[in-house]
Amino acid sequence: MIVRSFKDIEGTDRHVxxxxxxxxxxxxxxAKEKVGFSLHETVLYAGTxxxxxxxxxxxxxLCVEGEAELTDDETGEKHWITPGTMYLLDxxxxxxxxxxxxxxxxxxFNPPVTGREDHDENGVYPLLTEPEEV
Incomplete structure (x- = not known):
């Protein structure tokens, strides 16, 4: 069992x-927890x-606080995302x-991220993996 709080990871390499x-x-x-997904709390800053x-x-x-406009760049469709609203990029x-x-x-995220990812020039997270333990 893993028990961890956001406070535990502030200022560590898990705080990106x-x-x-x-x-x-x-x-x-x-990914290093090897449970098949990763879980994050993310804050996007107002006006960005x-x-x-x-x-x-x-x-x-899943939005838990704040408001944002989500645009599907392929269709131009816009959605207003508020607390309690979920979107899935399936x-x-x-x-x-x-x-x-x-x-x-x-x-x-599935597959899980390693924690080292940042968006590249195309907005993509590279597919990184954890080294296998021997």
Whole structure:
């Protein structure tokens, strides 16, 4: 059993701040736990814009605080995301988030991330793996 709090991971390598300066993420469950998914609390900052494309992952996102506009960059369709709203990127959709306020969400990734990922120039997380233990 693993018991861990967000407070436990503040300031550690599990507390990732994007090079873009538009978000930070506390990665509470990672690939090294070997449970088949990763779990994060992410905050996207008010007034920013982040374009993403999880070409290598499926992501489910549950908003717990704040408001943001989610745009499906492939169709142009827009959605207003507020607390209690979930979106699932089950088709690897390219998308853009525009938070009106600081936007706090809980995210689940499959396959799990290692904690070292940041979006590349295309908004993609590379598919990183943990080294096998011998």
């Amino acid at each position: 701040k994007a090079a873009s300066g538009t978000w930070e993420s506390k990665r509470i469950v990672l 814009e982040t374009s993403m494309w999880y070409a290598n992952h499926i992501e489910a996102v 088709g690897h959709e390219r998308h853009t988030m525009r938070p009106k306020t600081d936007f706090r969400c809980v995210c689940v």
